[in-house]
Amino acid sequence: MAEAAQPSRRSEQLGEEIEERIVTGRYPPGFRLDEQDLAAEFGVSRTPIREALIYLASSGLVETRPRRGAIVAELSPTRLCEMFEVMAELEAMCGRLAARRITQEEQAALLEAHRACESARDADDPDTYYRLNEVFHQQIYQASHNSFLAEQADLLHRRLRPYRRLQLRVRNRMKTSYSEHQHIVDLILAGESDQAATTLRSHVVVQGERFADLISSLAELQSRLGTHAA
Amino acid sequence: MAEAAQPSRRSEQLGEEIEERIVTGRYPPGFRLDEQDLAAEFGVSRTPIREALIYLASSGLVETRPRRGAIVAELSPTRLCEMFEVMAELEAMCGRLAARRITQEEQAALLEAHRACESARDADDPDTYYRLNEVFHQQIYQASHNSFLAEQADLLHRRLRPYRRLQLRVRNRMKTSYSEHQHIVDLILAGESDQAATTLRSHVVVQGERFADLISSLAELQSRLGTHAA
DNA sequence: TCCGGATCGCTTGTATACAAGATATGAATC
C-alpha cells in the first residue's frame, strides 16, 4: 500500500518520516515544527522540509499559519468525534461493498488477518493487536474494490491512529474488538452487505462509554504535550 | 467557506488560481504543468509554484512523477465512478445528519438555495443552475453539523466539478435534478433521515443511463485535451 | 510597579544558483 523504493524525492520521504513521528506521538499535538530545526535534524536544507510540511498540512496533520510557522494539528474533542463519525461511515461503506464484491483470495486474506489478531489477543499484546488491527481493516478496504474509497479510508485511519491506539489500552477493549471482528467477518463472508455495514459502523463510531474513554485519552495526550511545547 | 483576504503567502493564492484553471478546463486533464512556464505566467519564481503544485498533488488534482514534472490528473472512467460512488455516500451521510440536526435558520437557507435553483431551471440556464446547485448542496453539508464531513464533501464535490458540469448539459438533466432536489428538501425538513440519505445517494450516484452520459462527457474532455497536450 | 511603544533578532516566504536525472537529438553501426 505504501510506495516502495526511493521516490528520488527527499521531500516525500521526509513527509512520511515526519508523519510517522507525529502519529507515534514523538511530535505531539501543538508541537512546533521549526523548519531550521527539522532541516538540521534530517541533514537537509529548508526547501525539502517546507515541501514536506505543505504536504502534511494538506492532509490536516499539521497546521500552518502564514508567517507563523507550522505546528502539529491539535484536534478538539468535537473535531475528533466528527472525524470518527466520518470514519465509521467510510468503514460501513467498505463493509457493504466488500460483502458484495470480495473475492476468494481476499476472503482468505481477511481470515488470515483476523486469525493473526486472535493470536495477539490471546497473548494480551495490545501493540501487536493494534498493528494487526490495521491490517485487518485494510483488508476490508481492499475488498470493497473501490480503490478511491480504500485510499480515503486508509488516509483517515492513519490520521486517527494516535487516538485509536490509546483507546486500545482501555480495559477489555481488545477482547471486545476481536469479537466484533468475528461478527464482521461472518457477515462479509455471508454476503450480508447491510448488516456488515451496520456492524462496522458501530464498531468504529465513538458513542456511550467509549466517548468518555476518548476524552480521557485526549487529556493524556495533552498533558504529554505540556512537556514539549515551549 | 473559502478563506478571505490575502493569506500573505503567494503559494496559497497560486494554488487556488491553478485549481480554478484546472476545474474550469483551461488546464485540461493530462496538461503538462511546467514550473518555469507557470512561474513566468504568474510573475513569480519557481518556489511558490512548486509549493502550489505539491498542495494540489496532495488533493489528487495533479499528479507528480519524480523528476518528470506535474500534469493535471487524468481520471480513468473506473476511477471517476469510484469517486462518484464515494461522493454519493458522503452526500447520503450529510443528508441523514441534516435531517436530524438542521436548525431553523439552515432550513430557511436551504429553501432559499432551492428556490434560486428553480429560477435558473425556469430560465433554462445551465451555467447558473450549476453554480446554484453547488450552493444547495453546500447548505446540506453545513446542516449536517459535522464540519469535518462538510469539508470532505466540499473537497470531493470540487474535485468532481468538471464532470458534474458536463453532465448538466445532458437533456432534461436540469429538470430531473430540480425535482430530485424538491424531494430531498421535503425529506430533510420532515426529519426523515434514512429516506433523505437514500434519496441523496441516488441523486448523486452514477448508474444506468447516466453512466453512459458520463463516459461520453469524458470522451469530450479527452478530445479537448488533444488540442493542448504536446 | 505596571503598561506601552519602539527596536532588534529570529523565522518564514521568495528568489536565485547549483546539482542531478530524464528526454531528445544525432551519429554510427547493423
Next chain:
DNA sequence: GATTCATATCTTGTATACAAGCGATCCGGA
C-alpha cells in the same frame, strides 16, 4: 533504413542568499 548508444540540453530537485513580518525584549513614562 532502422536501431542503439552517446552526448547535449532541458527540467526537476536541493541548497543558499535575500527580503519581509512577527515576536520578544528593553526602555521610557505614568
